[in-house]
Amino acid sequence: MSSVPSSRLPGYPHIAYDDGSLRVEQASLADLAASHGTPLFVYSKAAMLSALAAYQRGFAGRNAQICYAMKANSTLGVLQVFAQAGCGFDIVSGGELERVLAAGGIASKIIFSGVGKTRAEMQRALAAGIGCFNVESEAELEVLNGVAVAADKRAPVSIRVNPNVDPKTHPYISTGLKGNKFGVAHEDALRTYQRAVSLPGLQVVGIDCHIGSQITEETPYLDAMDRVLDLVASIEAAGITLKHIDFGGGLGINYQGDTPPEADVLWHKLLAKLDARGFGQKQLMIEPGRSLVGNAGVCVTEVLYLKPGEQKNFCIIDAAMNELPRPAMYQAFHHIAAVTPHEGSGMVYDVVGPICESGDWIGRDRELAVAPGDLLAVLSAGAYCMSMASNYNTRGRPAEVLVDGATTHLIRSRESTEDQLRLERLVG
Numbered sequence: 001m002s003s004v005p006s007s008r009l010p011g012y013p014h015i016a017y018d019d020g021s022l023r024v025e026q027a028s029l030a031d032l033a034a035s036h037g038t039p040l041f042v043y044s045k046a047a048m049l050s051a052l053a054a055y056q057r058g059f060a061g062r063n064a065q066i067c068y069a070m071k072a073n074s075t076l077g078v079l080q081v082f083a084q085a086g087c088g089f090d091i092v093s094g095g096e097l098e099r100v101l102a103a104g105g106i107a108s109k110i111i112f113s114g115v116g117k118t119r120a121e122m123q124r125a126l127a128a129g130i131g132c133f134n135v136e137s138e139a140e141l142e143v144l145n146g147v148a149v150a151a152d153k154r155a156p157v158s159i160r161v162n163p164n165v166d167p168k169t170h171p172y173i174s175t176g177l178k179g180n181k182f183g184v185a186h187e188d189a190l191r192t193y194q195r196a197v198s199l200p201g202l203q204v205v206g207i208d209c210h211i212g213s214q215i216t217e218e219t220p221y222l223d224a225m226d227r228v229l230d231l232v233a234s235i236e237a238a239g240i241t242l243k244h245i246d247f248g249g250g251l252g253i254n255y256q257g258d259t260p261p262e263a264d265v266l267w268h269k270l271l272a273k274l275d276a277r278g279f280g281q282k283q284l285m286i287e288p289g290r291s292l293v294g295n296a297g298v299c300v301t302e303v304l305y306l307k308p309g310e311q312k313n314f315c316i317i318d319a320a321m322n323e324l325p326r327p328a329m330y331q332a333f334h335h336i337a338a339v340t341p342h343e344g345s346g347m348v349y350d351v352v353g354p355i356c357e358s359g360d361w362i363g364r365d366r367e368l369a370v371a372p373g374d375l376l377a378v379l380s381a382g383a384y385c386m387s388m389a390s391n392y393n394t395r396g397r398p399a400e401v402l403v404d405g406a407t408t409h410l411i412r413s414r415e416s417t418e419d420q421l422r423l424e425r426l427v428g
């Protein structure tokens with residue numbers, strides 16, 4: 001990104017320069033960094049709610065349940081925003097279940113996804129009374145049945161089907177193709193449903209599909225919907241009623257000029273397909289993660305050193321692949337903006353963290369007019385950053401602040417080294 005910012009950052013309506021310094025809603029990032037230190041995650045509540053509103057507009061007048069895929073950002077204060085807005089949650093572990101309950105989420109609005117649920121996780125989720133298990137294999141179906149029978153309960157289930165559609169995204173986050181570990185193959189789906197209805201501990205309630213993440217085109221969704229509706233028709237023709245259709249998440253966001261469809265526009269088209277096939281009355285569920293939180297968050301970081309070199313100039317910052325893992329993992333792009341820009345054209349830098357790996361880069365070939373001590377904001381950092389943060393190099397995880405207009409809430413304190421050492425024991 002150029003070092004000369006306009007007052008608005010295109011694509012980030014809740015993040016703007018005011019009086020020469022970057023703000024999230026009405027909160028100054030420089031002030032927040034001064035109070036809480038860096039690296040620091042800052043989230044806009046209004047940005048989350050406006051992303052949610054696009055889905056709500058798309059579903060106006062429909063029987064639909066939006067289940068926030070909390071793996072994108074599972075901090076309690078963020079979950080609270082969505083719970084208070086009426087969302088359910090898509091979880092993938094027992095830990096995520098406890099987080100939803102701690103944040104005031106309603107158990108009956110929880111769906112449990114994932115290929116590797118343990119018996120203990122199933123028992124806990126059944127006892128809590130979750131809304132649906134999205135089952136990903138026949139083997140899992142049998143185990144869940146056993147767990148439910150032993151608990152004298154019936155587990156509500158959907159079967160996740162793999163529609164074999166290319167979502168045209170990074171291979172690590174593509175999930176709906178035949179070679180992926182996810183879901184039951186299209187051709188095996190009917191047989192799996194027939195098995196499910198024969199098991200006494202299960203109650204079939206729906207069908208589920210999720211084809212991948214950071215999807216920026218509508219065609220994969222439209223194709224997947226056709227494939228899923230073909231299955232709904234054949235499953236119902238076999239006498240098995242499906243109450244709901246869960247169409248997963250995956251809608252992309254703008255990182256680098258990406259232009260994903262708007263949620264309401266996409267759903268207008270998908271709902272037209274449902275209506276045309278006569279399934280418009282069924283309950284709809286979706287599991288969006290990134291598109292609800294990704295562009296609501298920034299990571300504020302301080303420039304530690306500038307290191308000019310023969311081939312590259314390095315701008316070394318105090319954030320790293322611990323808290324911003326996406327460039328290292330997926331060669332992902334995040335915009336980087338000066339919090340309080342200087343005049344002048346600057347230099348081209350690779351922006352890197354302090355971790356002892358060459359993979360620890362945050363941005364490559366960025367033009368920045370910066371000096372040590374300056375603050376930078378790494379944008380689009382609301383999703384899959386803090387929730388994937390690690391303690392590599394014994395670095396503590398950052399603090400997080402939720403901004404609501406002019407009010408700021410510290411929703412997570414910075415992790416201390418003491419916090420990190422607490423679970424460890426010396427030998428003897």
Ligand code: LLP
Pocket residue numbers: 069071072090113114173210212213214248249250251287288289290291326330383384
């Ligand atoms: N439902 C299921 C079953 C999923 O596996 C996922 C994401 C979602 C919903 C939410 O997808 P979203 O709306 O957020 O795209 N760490 C990667 C993304 C991994 C996505 C995993 N599954 C990244 O940083 O790009």
